[in-house]
Amino acid sequence: MRLVSTGGRSPAVSFADAIIHGIAPDGGLYLPDTVPALAQGELRAWRGLSFQALASRLACRWLQDEFEPAVIDSLVSDALDFPAPVIRLDGSLHVLELFHGPTMAFKDFGARFLARFFGHVLAQRGERATILVATSGDTGSAVARGFAGVPGVRTVVLYPAGKVSPFQESQIASVGGNVTAVRVPGSFDDCQRLVKGAFLDPDLRALRLSSANSINIGRLLPQSFYYAFAALSVAAEPGGPVVFAVPSGNLGNLTAGVLAARMGMPIPVFVAATNANDVLPEYLETGVYRARPSIPTVSNAMDVGDPNNFDRLVRLCGGDLDGVRATVRGERVTEAQTRAEIRETFARHDYVLDPHGAVACAAARRWRAAAGPATPVVALATAHPAKFADTIAEETGQEPLLPAHERDWRSRPLHAADLPGLAAPDFRDFLLRLPAL
Numbered sequence: 280m281r282l283v284s285t286g287g288r289s290p291a292v293s294f295a296d297a298i299i300h301g302i303a304p305d306g307g308l309y310l311p312d313t314v315p316a317l318a319q320g321e322l323r324a325w326r327g328l329s330f331q332a333l334a335s336r337l338a339c340r341w342l343q344d345e346f347e348p349a350v351i352d353s354l355v356s357d358a359l360d361f362p363a364p365v366i367r368l369d370g371s372l373h374v375l376e377l378f379h380g381p382t383m384a385f386k387d388f389g390a391r392f393l394a395r396f397f398g399h400v401l402a403q404r405g406e407r408a409t410i411l412v413a414t415s416g417d418t419g420s421a422v423a424r425g426f427a428g429v430p431g432v433r434t435v436v437l438y439p440a441g442k443v444s445p446f447q448e449s450q451i452a453s454v455g456g457n458v459t460a461v462r463v464p465g466s467f468d469d470c471q472r473l474v475k476g477a478f479l480d481p482d483l484r485a486l487r488l489s490s491a492n493s494i495n496i497g498r499l500l501p502q503s504f505y506y507a508f509a510a511l512s513v514a515a516e517p518g519g520p521v522v523f524a525v526p527s528g529n530l531g532n533l534t535a536g537v538l539a540a541r542m543g544m545p546i547p548v549f550v551a552a553t554n555a556n557d558v559l560p561e562y563l564e565t566g567v568y569r570a571r572p573s574i575p576t577v578s579n580a581m582d583v584g585d586p587n588n589f590d591r592l593v594r595l596c597g598g599d600l601d602g603v604r605a606t607v608r609g610e611r612v613t614e615a616q617t618r619a620e621i622r623e624t625f626a627r628h629d630y631v632l633d634p635h636g637a638v639a640c641a642a643a644r645r646w647r648a649a650a651g652p653a654t655p656v657v658a659l660a661t662a663h664p665a666k667f668a669d670t671i672a673e674e675t676g677q678e679p680l681l682p683a684h685e686r687d688w689r690s691r692p693l694h695a696a697d698l699p700g701l702a703a704p705d706f707r708d709f710l711l712r713l714p715a716l
């Protein structure tokens with residue numbers, strides 16, 4: 280596979296180079312120049328495969344000109360070693376549970392896949408690198424856990440002191456080893472500014488800094504696999520249409536879905552479900568992209584006012600507004616509607632949705648009401664409800680239980696370093712003093 284930049288002014292690169300660079304030299308996002316096409320016969324033959332087996336076959340389609348099939352298979356099975364079950368809620372409405380990875384959110388799919396391929400490429404080249412991520416919570420934990428123990432990669436996660444939940448802090452700072460957690464005495468925006476500054480700092484070039492946020496194509500690719508898996512699982516007949524409702528923030532997940540559709544998965548339309556941060560639904564209505572400060576909501580991983588995958592989404596949809604309108608419908612869901620969805624789904628189906636999954640489910644119901652009962656609709660549940668225990672308890676009267684593997688989180692020792700100040704040299708000195716791996 281060759282990847283080109285949405286900026287149009289950088290040379291095409293291999294997948295290996297694209298994941299190591301993160302962002303293209305012209306500041307654009309990498310996009311595959313061609314998308315492998317799946318034949319109808321293949322789709323029929325692949326029905327019934329486990330998620331892991333299907334993921335490995337799809338990854339081979341993308342990556343076989345760069346990696347041996349056995350290598351792809353082993354990296355994929357190692358990265359995606361948890362299930363992605365599809366639950367039928369009622370009639371044609373389904374929920375795809377994407378929260379069975381180590382940090383209980385769908386970001387584990389992308390972070391773990393990227394980490395395995397990143398480590399493999401560095402080892403092949405005999406190189407080392409440092410990954411920098413700024414996080415307001417979820418990305419940092421998935422990246423910290425994903426890169427834990429990957430040889431040759433030091434991972435530095437910056438988070439704002441006192442502004443992530445104690446559980447998130449534990450998920451970021453209890454990893455240790457090659458993962459350095461940095462408590463920043465400021466806001467998330469300060470963390471992001473320090474990271475951006477470090478990438479441009481010539482004194483840090485020797486560290487080979489790279490990024491692992493959702494602009495990295497190595498995070499998007501594996502997310503396309505679960506759309507294929509769910510579509511094959513729920514289609515009324517092989518190759519029959521399936522609609523997905525995607526709880527959207529930076530639009531990485533939605534863009535990954537469009538990649539699956541471009542491969543030939545029978546997905547006629549995506550419902551982009553947002554909370555009050557409705558930049559995309561507004562763009563679909565008015566044709567104007569209006570970035571703005573984010574608004575806090577209960578589905579806080581979707582509180583994004585300037586989604587960083589927007590250009591990539593538009594390009595994949597054909598490059599203009601009409602193309603996006605042909606592929607994506609926007610649905611905004613209010614706080615009251617999100618809470619009502621949690622309450623009613625629990626009352627009617629004894630099923631607990633997290634606030635992000637609830638936004639998707641509320642949007643999926645509207646689409647189902649409009650489109651009739653024949654087409655299966657799949658709402659993506661992107662986080663485990665126990666990560667939002669307070670909101671869930673308010674709506675259902677019950678505290679959701681953490682999965683067994685996370686219940687001891689309070690007793691895990693934290694290894695966070697405190698950054699002494701918010702100036703660029705504070706962070707530069709900190710990075711230069713990190714011991715070599």
Ligand SMILES: *Cc1c(COP(=O)(O)O)cnc(C)c1O
Pocket residue numbers: 384385386417493526527528529530531532533580581635661662
């Ligand atoms: C990151 C995140 C989202 C938003 O996904 P994007 O790819 O940024 O659109 C939705 N739900 C949860 C739980 C998340 O962590």
